Amino acid sequence: MQTVLEHPLTLPVALAAVIVLLFPLVAGYVVLLERKILADFQVRLGPMRVGPHGLLQPIADAVKLIIKEDVIPAAADRPLFLAAPVISVVTALTAFAVLPFSEQLRVADVNVGLLVISAMSAVGVLGIVLGGWSANSHYALLGALRSGAQLISYEVALAFALLSGVMAAGTLSMVGIVKAQYERQIWFAFENYGLMLVPAAVYLIAAVAETNRAPFDLPEAESELVAGFHTEYSGFRWALYFLAEYANIFVVAGVMVTLFWGGWLRPFPNVPWLEFPLNYVFPFALMFASGGLCFPLARRLKSRANAIGLRVVGLALLGVGALLLIPAVNQAVIGPFWFLLKVFVVIYAFIWFRGTWPRYRYDQLMNIGWKRLIPIGMGALLVNGVVGMLRG
Amino acid sequence: MWVDTFFFYLFALVTLAGGVLTVTRRNAVHSAMSLILSLIGVAGLFLLQRAEFLFAVQIVLYVGGIMVLFLFVIMLVNLDQAARMRQFSGQWWLALACVLAVAAQIVYVLSRGSGAFRFARPEPPARGGNVELVADVLFKQYLLPFELASVLLLAAIVGSVIMARKRI
Numbered sequence: 001m002q003t004v005l006e007h008p009l010t011l012p013v014a015l016a017a018v019i020v021l022l023f024p025l026v027a028g029y030v031v032l033l034e035r036k037i038l039a040d041f042q043v044r045l046g047p048m049r050v051g052p053h054g055l056l057q058p059i060a061d062a063v064k065l066i067i068k069e070d071v072i073p074a075a076a077d078r079p080l081f082l083a084a085p086v087i088s089v090v091t092a093l094t095a096f097a098v099l100p101f102s103e104q105l106r107v108a109d110v111n112v113g114l115l116v117i118s119a120m121s122a123v124g125v126l127g128i129v130l131g132g133w134s135a136n137s138h139y140a141l142l143g144a145l146r147s148g149a150q151l152i153s154y155e156v157a158l159a160f161a162l163l164s165g166v167m168a169a170g171t172l173s174m175v176g177i178v179k180a181q182y183e184r185q186i187w188f189a190f191e192n193y194g195l196m197l198v199p200a201a202v203y204l205i206a207a208v209a210e211t212n213r214a215p216f217d218l219p220e221a222e223s224e225l226v227a228g229f230h231t232e233y234s235g236f237r238w239a240l241y242f243l244a245e246y247a248n249i250f251v252v253a254g255v256m257v258t259l260f261w262g263g264w265l266r267p268f269p270n271v272p273w274l275e276f277p278l279n280y281v282f283p284f285a286l287m288f289a290s291g292g293l294c295f296p297l298a299r300r301l302k303s304r305a306n307a308i309g310l311r312v313v314g315l316a317l318l319g320v321g322a323l324l325l326i327p328a329v330n331q332a333v334i335g336p337f338w339f340l341l342k343v344f345v346v347i348y349a350f351i352w353f354r355g356t357w358p359r360y361r362y363d364q365l366m367n368i369g370w371k372r373l374i375p376i377g378m379g380a381l382l383v384n385g386v387v388g389m390l391r392g
Numbered sequence: 393m394w395v396d397t398f399f400f401y402l403f404a405l406v407t408l409a410g411g412v413l414t415v416t417r418r419n420a421v422h423s424a425m426s427l428i429l430s431l432i433g434v435a436g437l438f439l440l441q442r443a444e445f446l447f448a449v450q451i452v453l454y455v456g457g458i459m460v461l462f463l464f465v466i467m468l469v470n471l472d473q474a475a476r477m478r479q480f481s482g483q484w485w486l487a488l489a490c491v492l493a494v495a496a497q498i499v500y501v502l503s504r505g506s507g508a509f510r511f512a513r514p515e516p517p518a519r520g521g522n523v524e525l526v527a528d529v530l531f532k533q534y535l536l537p538f539e540l541a542s543v544l545l546l547a548a549i550v551g552s553v554i555m556a557r558k559r560i
Binding site for chain 2: 141149
């Protein structure tokens with residue numbers, strides 16, 4: 001037992017299994033988060049029926065999708081139709097392998113980590129293009145072509161933004177990038193007298209386009225293309241595409257956090273006196289406030305079972321907050337806590353974009369990509385290179 | 393290391409099977425998919441040689457860039473018509489004879505000269521890794537040819553844009 005636990009492969013394999021098994025649940029709750037936040041923007045309530053405040057909605061949705069009939073169009077290219085969603089999910093989940101949740105909590109630290117993520121997103125295009133083509137449907141084909149063109153266009157801008165970050169870090173390893181930020185004592189978004197904010201912004205915009213999210217969600221523009229490349233998919237295969245989409249959102253948010261926002265480091269990691277307020281008081285206050293808010297909300301619920309359920313959730317949050325005050329537990333989980341908190345801030349921004357901006361037209365999309373983002377990305381790379389060299 | 397050997401044969405099999413499927417599939421999209429499989433196999437072989445930079449670049453450029461453009465072109469042409477057309481494979485027996493003759497030559501030469509081969513040993517992982525080494529060689533030793541190649545590519549890009557647009 002001891003040798004198994006101390007084997008260098010134990011933690012990566014266990015973490016990989018946890019990610020693959022748990023991510024569908026996380027994706028479900030990100031969907032719920034998205035529906036709730038969008039509802040809030042539009043002064044609605046969002047899902048309220050299943051569980052207290054719709055908290056069990058993702059599970060109901062998952063059950064529905066799994067037991068739904070799986071329709072395959074008669075004229076579809078069957079093997080490719082079956083393989084396409086699998087390609088999307090496998091590439092999206094493979095990218096998690098190089099995402100460091102903390103210094104120890106990672107599947108692999110390879111010295112071409114960022115390139116592996118680019119490679120996986122490049123192969124992921126195939127899942128979309130093949131899915132759209134193999135369905136033998138006009139809407140799906142048009143959606144796939146749009147998506148492919150969009151992904152290829154924005155990959156260039158994305159690569160320029162990544163290059164600026166890599167240049168500041170001097171390494172392609174994801175763990176190395178975060179360590180470089182610890183040594184330079186600054187998040188790379190604010191490196192070079194704030195000039196790195198430009199590539200960070202370019203990255204955020206290109207990442208929204210890479211994940212086919214609003215306002216760049218032309219591949220699945222409902223008013224024009226029904227549902228874009230996955231028009232003909234139903235049930236579980238459709239769910240796979242959505243799993244891949246949310247996995248991609250998580251990965252681009254994780255790359256953004258790792259490259260520009262200091263990964264698992266707390267804000268001001270080099271200021272020792274901030275450790276207690278930021279690492280102990282802040283997480284506890286966060287959990288305490290969200291747990292405490294559950295109780296007044298529970299009193300207003302009509303169903304008795306729902307009210308009890310919400311109180312249990314509140315108690316669980318308070319318990320997690322109390323656990324975070326124990327130094328040993330805190331040491332172990334504070335890295336992933338900061339990483340996930342930042343990732344969810346980015347995801348919140350993605351949802352916010354969706355709720356705020358109307359969809360771009362196709363020519364506008366291409367103009368932004370080729371005539372704005374790519375020149376800005378190139379300029380930022382050049383300026384940051386010169387400034388970085390001058391600073392030594 | 394039997395793991396290395398196993399993965400070598402696995403990737404070699406994927407590469408060869410992909411190549412054979414590429415030329416035997418009738419459906420052009422299936423051919424393109426087989427070619428992708430073959431390219432991924434080559435990427436795996438790069439990884440076994442500890443050339444992780446080449447592995448990533450192979451996938452990003454070939455699978456993600458070139459093959460997606462291939463697929464675009466294939467999807468936009470009329471596939472059914474192309475599949476129904478007569479295939480230029482009437483002289484397959486002549487082609488087979490040529491292939492067998494070349495194969496016999498290669499086998500003969502290899503078996504005669506096998507003593508002259510020396511297999512390079514994989515070097516221990518160098519300082520910094522593959523990316524830094526490639527960059528060193530590219531930007532110090534071969535800087536001029538590298539920059540010349542980039543000028544050539546730029547000329548090709550500009551030329552294709554001029555040929556594609558009727559009015560500049």
